Amino acid sequence: MRLESAQGLKQQLLKEVVEPFVVWASRLRGKTASTAASAPSAGSMAGRPIAFGVSARPLDTVPKIPRSVALGVARHQGEYKLAVRVQRPSLVESPLMQHLTREAKGEVDVRIVGRIDKRARARRAAPDSILADAVIPWYQRNTRPLTIGASVGHVDVTAGTISAFVKRGGAAYLLSNNHVLAKEDQARAGDRILQRAKYDGGRDPSERVARLRFWIKLKLTGANFVDGALAEIDKGIAYDASRLRGLVQGGDRKLMGLGPVFTDEGELVFKIGRTTGPTGGRVTAFDLDNVVVNYDKGNLRFDGQIEIEGVGNAAFSDGGDSGSLIVNARMEAAALLFAGGDSGGSNGRGLTYANPIHRVLKDLKATLLF
Amino acid sequence: MKRVMPLVTLERAQAAKKTAQRLFETVDSVVGVGITRLGGQYAVKVNLSGPVAPGTELPTEIDGVPVRVEVTGAIRPR
Numbered sequence A: 001m002r003l004e005s006a007q008g009l010k011q012q013l014l015k016e017v018v019e020p021f022v023v024w025a026s027r028l029r030g031k032t033a034s035t036a037a038s039a040p041s042a043g044s045m046a047g048r049p050i051a052f053g054v055s056a057r058p059l060d061t062v063p064k065i066p067r068s069v070a071l072g073v074a075r076h077q078g079e080y081k082l083a084v085r086v087q088r089p090s091l092v093e094s095p096l097m098q099h100l101t102r103e104a105k106g107e108v109d110v111r112i113v114g115r116i117d118k119r120a121r122a123r124r125a126a127p128d129s130i131l132a133d134a135v136i137p138w139y140q141r142n143t144r145p146l147t148i149g150a151s152v153g154h155v156d157v158t159a160g161t162i163s164a165f166v167k168r169g170g171a172a173y174l175l176s177n178n179h180v181l182a183k184e185d186q187a188r189a190g191d192r193i194l195q196r197a198k199y200d201g202g203r204d205p206s207e208r209v210a211r212l213r214f215w216i217k218l219k220l221t222g223a224n225f226v227d228g229a230l231a232e233i234d235k236g237i238a239y240d241a242s243r244l245r246g247l248v249q250g251g252d253r254k255l256m257g258l259g260p261v262f263t264d265e266g267e268l269v270f271k272i273g274r275t276t277g278p279t280g281g282r283v284t285a286f287d288l289d290n291v292v293v294n295y296d297k298g299n300l301r302f303d304g305q306i307e308i309e310g311v312g313n314a315a316f317s318d319g320g321d322s323g324s325l326i327v328n329a330r331m332e333a334a335a336l337l338f339a340g341g342d343s344g345g346s347n348g349r350g351l352t353y354a355n356p357i358h359r360v361l362k363d364l365k366a367t368l369l370f
Numbered sequence B: 001m002k003r004v005m006p007l008v009t010l011e012r013a014q015a016a017k018k019t020a021q022r023l024f025e026t027v028d029s030v031v032g033v034g035i036t037r038l039g040g041q042y043a044v045k046v047n048l049s050g051p052v053a054p055g056t057e058l059p060t061e062i063d064g065v066p067v068r069v070e071v072t073g074a075i076r077p078r
Helices: A003-025 A095-103 A357-363 B010-023
Strands: A069-076 A079-086 A108-112 A151-154 A164-168 A171-176 A192-194 A208-215 A229-233 A243-248 A251-254 A268-273 A277-289 A291-295 A298-302 A305-310 A325-328 A333-340 A351-356 B030-038 B041-048 B065-071
Touching (some): A003 A069, A003 A079, A069 A095, A095 A108, A164 A229, A171 A208, A243 A277, A268 A333, A277 B010, A277 B041, A305 B030, A333 A357, A351 A357, B010 B030, B010 B041
Parallel strands (some): A079 A108
Antiparallel strands (some): A208 A229, A268 A277, A277 A305, A291 A298, A291 B030, A333 A351
């Protein structure tokens, strides 16, 4: 396209699509609103989930704006294109990118640029009431009964995912990661757990659903096996232990129980997570030892892990999907998602790491409900 | 006659993985050593956080078990 066209399109898309999304994705922190005009342009994006990733971590460590998208103009052999720079591989396949590509009639130059460490200040967010309900996916909303895949977190943690529901002794618990529910060992038993999580607008006390009870300590020396924690579900809070909402091609599935102890390379797996929703993946490695994960408390080593890549052109997970239950093709529980990176995998969209579910349940002395 | 390579069993791959862990112990950028498959056979997978220093030799096979090295970048909790 011509330079003027590319520039015009860039301005138009910045105003209509990208700015509202950035404002909107950073809406949390309970800030109230300034303008209704900043709500995303209606219609065009309605009903499509947005994958804005933020890792599950203490709220005070998070930059003001989530990593997202920048627009510009790129020149290729005399032709101008819309330049799109995304800061996460998962955004390449996002509905936002599909929209931009459509608007530019395919004349786009997309590159992943990684983290850029200069913080910008977002305009204040629109209030919840103005956000088009249809555009926020169910897994980032207040979901009752509590459902596998929905946003959850310790009251001081951004957001993670409800893995599954378990029994220990006589009580029912929700399962997720230590770094989602127990703040990497910084929390105390009895601390409040919110659904939806703080980052998704969860309010304390009205969206309290559970209290932190048990977690596996994360060791700085030696091997860890599980990043897991249990929160006891409050009386009067309903949960659905078997529904795998929208897991395959938008259709529900039911959790069928525990899968086999052995998970082989090449196995097809699925998960529902707070950020990327339902995705499919393939096991790329198992019995993975010496997995070094950069936690806030330091570099921790994990042994006996499972590695997964996304199928097709998408990432299997992104920040905020921590805690997701990974199921096999028979809808049996296989693993607990806890970490990932942005490079590697046969599609270059990064790899995801997970604790085998048998070890998780054994170490937490829990049995799976389904 | 063409020699038929014996199939790499899971046990052989696991033994080679142990050797790989020893061999790669001094490589700082190792962020995972596990089992994968290459061409249908079990193999050892070694993940690195970044490219190795020029001149560093990495094995492509241990005791007849293929080794696949992949740069996976840094791994963060999600």
